[in-house]
Amino acid sequence: YQFISQILRWRAQSTSDHVIFTLLNSKGAVSKALTCAELHKKAERIGNLLLEKGRVNTGDHVALIFPPGLDLICAFYGCLYVGAVPVTIRPPHPQNLHTTLPTVRMIVDVSKATLVLSNQSVIKLLRSKEASNVLDSKAWPITLDTDDMPKKKLPILYRAPTAEMLAYLDFSVSTTGMLAGIKMSHAAVTSLCRSMKIACELYPSRHIALCLDPYCGLGFALWCLSSIYSGHHSILIPPSEVEINPALWLSAVSQYKVRDTFCSYGVMELCTKGLGSSVNQLKSKGINLACVRTCVVVAEERPRMHLTTSFSKLFSALGLSPRAVSTSFGCRVNIAICLQGASSPEPSTVYVDLRALRNDRVSLVERGSPHSLCLMESGKLLPGVKVITANPETKGQCGDSHLGEIWVQSPHNASGYFTIYGDESDYADHFSAQLVTGNTGEVYARTGYLGFLRRT
Template sequence: MWRRAQKIGEQERRMLDKSFLAALLWSSNKLAQPVFAAQMNWEKSACAPTPLEMPIGDWRIEPLGADDRPLGPRRYVRSGLIGFMGPDGLVFVVGRRTAQLSVSGRQHSADDIIATVLAVEPMRFVYRGRIAVFSVSVLRDERIVIVAEQKPGASEEDAFTWMSRVLQAVDAIHQVGIYCLALVPSNQLPKTPLGGIHVSETRQRFEAGELHPSTLLMCPHSCVINLPKPREVQPDIGPASMLLGNLVQGVRIAGAQGRSLGCDDDMFPVNITARFRRAERIGAFLVERGRLNAGDHVALIFSPGIDFIAAFYGCLVAGVVPVCIRAPSAASLQTTLPSVRMIVDVSKAVAIVSNSAVCKLLKVGRSKEAAHRVDSKAWPMILDIEDSPASWKRKTNTEPSEALPSDACYLDFSVSTTGQLVGVIVSVGGALSMCKSLKVTCELYPSRHVALCLDPYSGLGFALWCLSSIYSGHHTILIPPSEVEASPSLWLSTVSTLKARDTFATYGVLGLCVQELASQVPTLKEKGVSLSCVRTCVVVAEERPRANLVNAFSRLFAPLGLSPRAVSTSFGCRVNAAICMQGASGPDPSSVYVDARALRNDRVTLVGKGAPHSLLLMESGKLLPGVKVVIANPETRGQCADSHLGEIWVSSPHNAIGYFTVYGEETSLHTDHFNARLAFGDTMTKFARTGYLGFLRQTQSITEDGELHDAVFVVGALEETLMLRGMRYHPVDIESTVSRCHKHLGDW
């Protein structure tokens, strides 16, 4: 029951005390309109109509005085109007109670805001009487939203100009910011039975995302002024103090190391000419026909296939440094050919080696599209491997000089996460060390059958495609991802037919199989496709593991015999292509739930599944043999504890030598990334900075050495993070939130 008249600023709600008062709401069947029965006296009414079921307290009130006692015996009713009393008994009405908006402790009338909106050239853009003003809750306060029906024929540019003027007018007259101003097509707003705008339903549609405006202007910066205080980093706390504090608290320092790789006489045993006679012929062709010298850079432009592998080893035989480049697509030369030309120019390649199909796209007069997009006369020397002799005999008995471990083996060019073209130098010793590490981890014996569905141009995909199979001698099934796009079941059918125990793929291949084969699982089962032979299915990527996609893939193809523990992820980057990978005898991949709010402050707090603000993270596999990893603060270069988020630093024999620099000013960048040292602690070890944020967590799983397993969790790229008010946000989390806003948005 209302017993006190509530004050709103300088205004009071009006309470009526006259002899002519509405008694109760009349129950009517005509459009549900309330009909009031007036009577001369409230207490002496003899003909009371049938009322609606409504509490009497909603009508009758007893205003109290300053002493909390009723003002008198009279009864009052609420009028729903806002006003104040003037001199000589004058009553001033300023608005309706239902039209009041409480924003930041101040009261605003929706009717006054509508009048302000109509004062800004109303006849050109909106309909008079078709405007809804309401408030929504954002960050523990109410924000004003204006929705109006737009007249047809108004251009988008004129509409935004008018909307900007409306924002300025409301701010100048009412001293309040507008959170959102939306224009919808005519006759799109819900109506009441009497023909007015149904404000509450309009608000529900706005909050549910079902309003579908034609023009939308969001201005949160002008009205959201109660943001939390930014996080301030204490500059006086150095890395030594942080490390000492962690040791005093008994916190585990974030550092882990893979098993020892060992040294033996079989470190550099690869006899390329014995396994690839064609590679020797291509190498002789490059030296005799191309007149190439040792150390020259040669661009290899091939589609995935055996020719690509033979040309790569032909370059090693000739002593030149290969640069692997994806072949341009004949269907989209205007977009792919400039990328090829950029890599050729940046790598300083003196020759291009390819097959006849690609050479026709590059040579003058063979392709009008190529001549239009790129100057065909500016290409370096183009050599077709099909012109190499079918048989070749060495003119001298002297064997070619063996390459040193520190010599450059190949240049690895790739596009970074921010769209920049980056090339690194991989040494001969680093390439062989990576091959041996992969062989030990995955148990790649000569009897193994490995299926690869990867792009063979950079990173771990190139190492598995061209290096690992030759080094280990196992059988390799090469499946280009472009073939899987044409036939989504090709990869799984090939693995099933050849009984491959180990297979490697990308997230793109997994996502394609989930989307295209979701309804074909029973058909594949009837055709005899079985994945029970798969021991390890490793996803090769340079990013945070997509746990949702991996889990969806495992659940979808479980009826085909795919073991849930078989699917795992790996992690590599530009400075080291192979850091983590789930081995054949390693523990099952683990997942944790962390607090996303703590992660923004570079702290790792484990929470339970389903907890508020929980974020699922999946480990990237165990460390490869010979790899040492520490988590370091990217600013202070101090080693972090396992409860802190930091940059992943790696020390390994197969780290890249450095960036392939074209301009001299990039020397500092080279030194910073490949010769980093901790500011305190293990200052003697030389690390390479991966540029990725992550943390280490010691699990209860036991490795093959009998020790507890150190899991590496990758959170995201450092150069992609967004620093807002001292807190760190990752684009992948924002994309995940957006994808969950509507069912038509993809999850991966």
């Protein structure tokens, strides 16, 4: 069995000069690039820093507080190299410390992190006078700076005794303000990467553009894990740079002739609002999106059809195929349930009767019918993912035409909640639910989302 950290070491030896990550700045220029060997060496140095200065033990949780970029990736593998468990956390916003700093602090506390890894600018911010007005700046765990590292090789790379052991913790704050941390095992990591490799046809010769936040869910997996497993070149575009230059992401996609790109709804909105009047200008600059085969919005919600349709229509003038735009769906129990793969047909839409839906029945109607609601599919199920719908109260299996709770079975399900903060209800059966009718022996994870299956 190959752990993701071993795959990185193997790539550093077998394709040492292959550029695996490129980070762009707001002008579209390369601000930093990393080859497989450079990433491996940097991760080794971070591993040494953790051992020597952090006195880290196997299984210790380490908070990684970095802006979206390459340091985050290096720190993640540095942790794996010494058997520490990384927790990636979005840094506090300098202009909004009052609301963002307590969230950072809460994740550090709730994740039981014994160490914080960060860079100079973030550490300076955490220790600033403004920050100490919000929180006691002395109360942080030991904080290590990755800009100040020993230049030594690691004596030995840690290998977990079993693949079921914890690889990392994934924390996300839901729209209702609930903080949920999930446990991801080494087996789940490689299984997820394998599923995405098959579905998206990812190979070392591919260029994938990512414009989303890398702190949790599928966004994190794409930013930090997928390239290492599949070997493709990831072009990383922090969403904050798109706020400065709305054309950045699409220009990069055109420049690198990217076939597959992933973004967030926030980025799609920035482009739709910020570039609405300048499509002709972009066209005259030679921006062409005909190269795009899949443009996937990474989400943990129902597809925002209005936005994806506006985006498709607006940028069709730049050659974007209407078939290209789709959404993915994941949630806390499984961060990637479905995804529009490389060879999938375009996402289908259906019209359902709202009155029937209120009675938990799915009745398909014609477009334009009274009481109709348009729904878009959330992508194709990833390889290895099995989904059923069940009645959340009775736990009986629902037929395809009935609305039910989505239950998922997959080798990349999370292994359980690490913690749920702000909601103390009973989650014991979330990861080990069993049907009372039908195939009662199988174990599923409950997503908490309602939906229905449509066989295509």
